[in-house]
Amino acid sequence: MNxxxxxxxxxxxxxxxxxxxNVGVLSFTFVLILFYxxxxxxxxxxxxxxxxxxxxxxxxxxxKDYDPLDPFxxxxxxxxxxxxxxxxxxxxxxxxxxxxxxxxxxxxxKGVSTNQSITQLPTGLLLNTDANIPALIGKNMSNKSxxxxxxxxxxxxxxxxxxxxxxxxxxxxxxxxTVPTIDAGQIYIPIEKLWELTGLENHASYFIVGEGYEHKxxxxxxxxxxxxxxxxxxxxxxxxxxxxxxxxxLLMAIALLAIFDTQVLSIFRRQKEIGTYIALGMTRxxxxxxxxxxxxxxxxxxxxxxSIYGIPLLWFLAKNGIPYPVEQVQDFGVPISDxxxxxxxxxxxxxxxxxxxVSATIVSYLPARKISxxxxxxxxxxxxx
Amino acid sequence: xxxxxxxxxxxxxxxxxxxxxxxxxxxxxxxNFDKGEFAGLVGPSGSGKTTLLNIIGSLxxxxxxxxxxxxxxxxxxxxxxxxxxxxxxxGFIFQVYNLLPVYTVYExxxxxxxxxxxxxxxxxxxxxxxxxxxxxxxxxxxxxxKLSGGEGQRVAIARAMVKKPQILLADExxxxxxxxxxxxxxxxxxxxxxxxDTTFLFSTHDEKVMKYMDRIIHLRDGSVEKxxxxxxxxxxx
Numbered sequence: 001m002n003x004x005x006x007x008x009x010x011x012x013x014x015x016x017x018x019x020x021x022n023v024g025v026l027s028f029t030f031v032l033i034l035f036y037x038x039x040x041x042x043x044x045x046x047x048x049x050x051x052x053x054x055x056x057x058x059x060x061x062x063x064k065d066y067d068p069l070d071p072f073x074x075x076x077x078x079x080x081x082x083x084x085x086x087x088x089x090x091x092x093x094x095x096x097x098x099x100x101x102x103x104x105x106x107x108x109x110k111g112v113s114t115n116q117s118i119t120q121l122p123t124g125l126l127l128n129t130d131a132n133i134p135a136l137i138g139k140n141m142s143n144k145s146x147x148x149x150x151x152x153x154x155x156x157x158x159x160x161x162x163x164x165x166x167x168x169x170x171x172x173x174x175x176x177x178t179v180p181t182i183d184a185g186q187i188y189i190p191i192e193k194l195w196e197l198t199g200l201e202n203h204a205s206y207f208i209v210g211e212g213y214e215h216k217x218x219x220x221x222x223x224x225x226x227x228x229x230x231x232x233x234x235x236x237x238x239x240x241x242x243x244x245x246x247x248x249x250l251l252m253a254i255a256l257l258a259i260f261d262t263q264v265l266s267i268f269r270r271q272k273e274i275g276t277y278i279a280l281g282m283t284r285x286x287x288x289x290x291x292x293x294x295x296x297x298x299x300x301x302x303x304x305x306x307s308i309y310g311i312p313l314l315w316f317l318a319k320n321g322i323p324y325p326v327e328q329v330q331d332f333g334v335p336i337s338d339x340x341x342x343x344x345x346x347x348x349x350x351x352x353x354x355x356x357x358v359s360a361t362i363v364s365y366l367p368a369r370k371i372s373x374x375x376x377x378x379x380x381x382x383x384x385x
Numbered sequence: 386x387x388x389x390x391x392x393x394x395x396x397x398x399x400x401x402x403x404x405x406x407x408x409x410x411x412x413x414x415x416x417n418f419d420k421g422e423f424a425g426l427v428g429p430s431g432s433g434k435t436t437l438l439n440i441i442g443s444l445x446x447x448x449x450x451x452x453x454x455x456x457x458x459x460x461x462x463x464x465x466x467x468x469x470x471x472x473x474x475x476g477f478i479f480q481v482y483n484l485l486p487v488y489t490v491y492e493x494x495x496x497x498x499x500x501x502x503x504x505x506x507x508x509x510x511x512x513x514x515x516x517x518x519x520x521x522x523x524x525x526x527x528x529x530x531k532l533s534g535g536e537g538q539r540v541a542i543a544r545a546m547v548k549k550p551q552i553l554l555a556d557e558x559x560x561x562x563x564x565x566x567x568x569x570x571x572x573x574x575x576x577x578x579x580x581x582d583t584t585f586l587f588s589t590h591d592e593k594v595m596k597y598m599d600r601i602i603h604l605r606d607g608s609v610e611k612x613x614x615x616x617x618x619x620x621x622x
Contacts, residue, residue: 003499014487276483279444280544281472281500283465376444380483 004286008293012301019298022258026302029255030356031310033248034349038314038342039322040244044237046178046337048230054179057118057208059225061088061215066205071095074108075158078203079220086213089116090204092194096157096187098169100145107141108186109157111194111204118210121182125173126190133193134172138183142174149174155187160199167197178337252359259298260363263291267370274371275379288368295364299357318342391551391584392418392441396450399436399607410436412607414450418586420551423578423616425587425595428604434588437604438554441586442475443467455551472500476545476583478555482537484529490516490540491525497548515547519573535566542570546577552584559591571597 012019052058061084062068066077074095081090092111097104114126126134133155137147147153149171156166169189177183195201209215215223267274277287321339399411411433418424426434439445440452443459444467452459455474462470471477476497484493494515498508516522519539529537538558545553555574559567575597578585587594595601599616602609 003502006499007496010492011487272483273485276479276485278468279442279471279477279479279483280497281468281475283468285465286468286500377439380444380479 004289004293005297007290008297011290011294012297018262019301022255022262022298023301023305025258026255026298026356026360027306027310029248029251030302030306030352031313032251033352033355034306034310034344035314035317035342036244036248037241037348037352038318038344039340040237040241041345041348042318042341042343043240044234045343046341047233047237050178050337051181051230051233052226053120054177055119055182055208056226056229057089057210058213059209059215059223060229061207061209061218061221061223063205064220064222066093068206074205078200078205081202081204081207083218084207084221087118087210088207088213089113089118089210090191090207092191092198092200092203093205094157094194094198094200096155098145098147098187099154099156100147100151103145105145106185107155109155109194110186110188111191112188114190116208118208120177121188122173122175123188123190126188129170129172131170131172133167133169133189133197135169136173136175136188137171138186139174139176140180140183141186142171144184147171157197159197165197252355256359256363259295259360260367263295263364264367266291266294267367267374271374271379272382274374275376275381278376279380284371284374287371288365291368291371292361292365295368296357296361298364299360302356302360303353314342314344318344389420390417391420391455392416392586393453394437394441394450395453397437397440397447397452398449399433399440399445400448410607411440411447414607414609416602416609416612418584420584421578421582422600423575423585423598424600424602425589425598426602426604427589427595428610429590431606432604433607434590434604435556436607438556438586438588441552442477442554443470472497473548474551476548476550476553478538478541478545478553478558480557480560482529482541484532484537484540484544486529488529489525490521490527490529490532493529493540494543494547497544501548511547512543515543518546518577519543533566534561535563535569538562538566538570539573542573542577546581546583549581550583552586555585555587557589557591558587559589559594564593567591567593 063077063079065073067073074093078092090113094109094111096107096109098107112121112123114123116123122136125136137145142148145153151171152168153171154166155169156164158164169187191204195203274287277290278284282290318341321341324338324340394414394416397411397414398409400407400409414437426437428434436445440447440459441454443454443462446452446460455470457466457470459467485496488496491512494512495508498511503511513522513525516525519542521536521539521543524532524536529540532540538561541558559570562570571594574585577583587598589595599614601613601615603611603613
């Protein structure tokens with residue numbers, strides 16, 4: 001193997017521009033795969049971090065009749081909060097409609113604890129205000145409804161008896177969050193006010209769990225761990241990753257095709273050379289190994305070249321982030337920050353490295369197998385077979 | 386005088402498929418070569434010279450008959466055993482030199498020793514010695530593309546001789562050389578033959594080459610037409 005490595009290195013260096021073109025394309029692919037996966041991983045981490053900080057906390061205790069994904073469960077999906085003690089923050093969810101500037105917008109009206117600190121939702125803004133019913137909305141909701149801080153808007157809801165009622169609420173704060181699921185179509189008011197409006201005294205649809213909470217079985221309530229709540233997010237990001245994979249597989253295919261093409265051409269163009277190797281005493285296996293090692297070395301050189309320009313580039317991007325047009329991708333439904341910070345884990349780097357090296361070696365081995373069928377006499381003469 | 390038989394050909398026949406039919410390149414060849422011979426296979430194109438060299442060099446095998454080289458029957462050798470035989474005992478010189486284009490002169494000559502896993506020190510000494518034999522030590526770092534025809538063929542000789550093989554097979558080694566270079570190359574080969582007692586076997590149809598031979602085997606249409614002993618060191622079949 002030592003001998004094959006030495007000869008392959010000489011052949012590649014001796015081949016000059018042809019080698020460096022292949023190595024250049026392959027190194028670009030290597031860096032691009034790393035960048036893309038790093039970006040997705042960074043997004044994944046940021047999305048999880050923000051979801052935990054703004055929405056999920058350490059988990060949620062959800063009333064057995066309430067399904068966050070099913071609006072028909074909102075009406076009856078709540079229960080008494082006195083059964084649950086510890087570092088938790090109750091949230092009561094009700095359906096409502098607001099009428100900004102004569103338009104009607106269906107909203108989720110959420111009653112939240114004003115002194116909670118489990119999530120980053122700035123519920124403190126709901127305190128210390130003269131407004132009769134102070135309300136918080138997100139920036140996205142503000143953009144869609146046209147509501148601004150200080151605006152009053154008519155809201156209509158149904159109480160516990162099913163009777164419609166309406167009043168004005170005052171927007172006392174607009175928060176900015178990367179988590180669209182806590183923003184779009186949602187209004188936050190003090191839970192005590194919502195209890196008053198609906199007659200659902202001491203009721204909540206779910207609780208957000210904080211640090212140190214230890215769950216015990218509670219009738220009518222189900223504990224959802226942080227990891228189980230993040231499963232949907234994971235699945236969504238995996239889907240995005242899979243669709244992106246097609247792009248880098250195409251790039252990879254182009255780079256590998258270049259190597260394959262070079263190696264196939266080599267078998268024909270270097271026939272005399274192969275015949276000479278055999279005449280000088282190389283076994284066919286050794287010639288195949290030499291060509292395969294050449295392919296392997298393409299990838300090694302590509303990794304080295306890719307590291308030379310890739311490490312500073314990727315390090316810069318990981319440190320400074322990449323501006324992202326959040327407005328254009330809000331509909332993804334996944335938390336996206338306006339600056340994405342790629343994350344390059346050791347596993348990602350090792351996995352990509354392995355992918356590039358193994359693929360390049362395989363595509364070199366395939367044409368090299370042809371050598372074993374080559375007649376050395378014809379090869380020396382350079383006769384095409 | 387050494388009379389050790391190094392190559393024995395008995396009733397060797399070689400046929401090639403051509404389309405639906407067959408072409409017989411060698412017909413019932415019976416020849417022996419002793420160690421240290423300086424012999425030439427002479428004949429027009431298509432007479433079977435190269436085919437015979439290829440069989441002796443274990444690059445090809447006879448269709449019928451037995452070719453024994455260094456005590457080994459060529460037909461019975463596996464690919465690996467053939468490679469081993471060539472690696473340790475047989476040197477090749479080709480008409481168009483077949484130098485490896487991406488290697489320097491030094492690396493081309495060193496190649497044969499790399500296959501034998503010699504140490505770097507041993508390789509360096511042997512390569513420089515071989516380049517000295519053929520008088521091109523000062524060109525060690527040149528690439529083949531920068532060499533003249535004569536220089537290229539000297540590199541090919543150095544590459545073939547560096548491992549000190551028992552047999553050296555040269556296929557039309559002077560065909561691409563002018564008279565002056567051909568003379569110099571043959572003188573070099575002749576002196577190596579004397580110095581190292583290597584068996585030299587040429588294929589040629591160059592009249593100028595023949596005067597250097599101790600033995601000339603005339604081939605025509607795949608058969609031995611005449612086996613001439615010029616110098617008593619060579620033996621006949």
